[in-house]
Amino acid sequence: MKHCFNVTKRRMLKFGVLSVFCAASPLLAPVAHADWKPTQYITYIVPFAPGGLTDVAARMMAKGIGDKTGWNIVVSNKAGANANLGAAEAARAKPDGTTWLAITMTHAVNKTLFGEKAGYDVEEDFVPVAKIASSAIMVVVPENSPIKTLQDLIDTAQKKTLNVGSSGTGTPPHIAMALFQDLTGTKMTHVPYKGGAPSMVDLIGGQLDVVFSNYPESLPYVQQGKLRAIAVTSDQRAPAVPDVPTTAEAGLPGLKVDNFTGLLAPKGTDPALVREISDRVVKVVGDKAIGEQLVKLGFIPDPMGSDQFKTYLNEQIQALSKTIKDADIKVN
Template sequence: MKHRHTATKRSILKFGLLSLFCASTAIVAPAAQADWKPDQYITYIVPFAPGGLTDVAARMVAKGVGDKTGWNIVVNNKAGANGNLGPAEAARAKPDGNTWLAITMTHAVNKTLFGQKAGYDIEKDFVPVAKIASSAIMVVVPQNSPIKTLQDLIDTAKKKTLNVGSSGTGTPPHIAAALFQELTKTKMTHVPYKGGAPSMVDLIGGQIDVVFSNYPESLSYVQQGKLRALAITSEKRAAAVPDVPTTAEAGLPRLMVDNFTGLMAPKGTDPALVKEISDKVTAVVGEKAMGEQLIKLGFIPDPMGPDQFKTYLHDQIEKLAKTIKDADIKVN
């Protein structure tokens, strides 16, 4: 009887430990499950105005992922403060997977340009989820300009001071122009505009000499013959303008600027949940139909997972910090 009693106690103890293990496993399992659902809806913060490239790409991703998963993803535009208003708000959100943040090259620039004044740290306050796509910079001049090639631009800029327009201080076009000047040892007068559209209007009208433009903003004008493209900062020529050489082909291989767009989540978000969201996003971006839509916008689909995107983002921040410091770019 004594042995039977002892065996019974051991069985009860073993069953209790097994139950405890299963219970503890169940506590941590949900975040890694493929059937995770947001509490009500996911807020996808876009720190730029509606209708811009980042906004359009984010809405495409939101719809694509939503259609595949059933998640209710709502894009919320929080424009202002050179793209810093949206991230500052997203950094305060709960790390529960219900808040996403769209970022671009602008935010890699802002880490150096604004520092603590930005109200957040893009690397410390967020975790990378996925890179979505890239977009090049196209060097454009008026159609009637005597400048025909990138080498002509270099030669002319060494002889006289040219006016170079941009969509604002610290924007990708401004950074690209600064990098050009650093590489060629030239000096231009920077003319910042409130957006890319007005800079295109003044360039066509001859009020400024050159713009290192966001590719999608100048593409239609090049195709219409209103602007002349000298080069594009991409590894390969763009299919829409196959006669435009890359900056490497034009003699400036180091003039490479990648105006990317990606997705971040607040710091502390469960890594398993980050991976799940990333898998869904990159799968949609990798689909042929989505890729074709992004290409029409002027993007090159370039899906990356969390680890790869983290390395890429850090490298971009370091590279852009050097350009900003070398060119002594400051914001008022």
């Protein structure tokens, strides 16, 4: 602390600024994050298998941010336990800005579905950094199905029990199906698969009547004419299938499911550093070329800063909790 007194002490005391000067000392001041350069690589944990939609988006963001900042961002896939394994690992990481977690709607669901068994609490153990984008659920039927519209689906489901596939228990497609049943007073037979791809195969083959699918998983088959899309659960129509109405336009506005992807950091990360990373993410998502790539993947770019994303995430958790409890969804 000697350097605090290298200036004329009397002059400092005269103007009452000695304490201010010492508080601003480089030894005591908080780190300025405007030009933050991590001393080691950043681990961007993706709790899903490589090649999936979340993984591809994360790698896109890692490259975009790295190109603009010089940060060395390494995507690390930690799949397992319904995306809980990687999340639990991230929750235990040092809160110094060098560990990021990619999350989706699945983690908002897991808060209720698994509770303490998840091994972490998505609200208590993390700090929201930024939302990146949204991805709708697309309601699809076989191309030769007599079901042409969402109203047709409602009418048919009220007359007989339909077989409905999903990418797994508690996944966004399953939640969408459960919400549909709750809104329409129908009862369907849920057929969970280990991923969305096999459900598409069985839907095309006629073993299923309908699938509430992750948009990117069913889009190629819709474009090839093998499946018919009757609605998307987003606020806006999907750019790649502009003729497919939203669920609100089709007469069921309550059927809105936002399968989002965003970024979290471990609890305790310096708020100034969180803002710095958040700003970088939002700017990259706003880049025209990145935005176009996200759209091609099936996303709708929807960047949110830390505070806005925190509110959004809390609202999603509350809404999804109600749907899960009303539908009595459980995992073994």
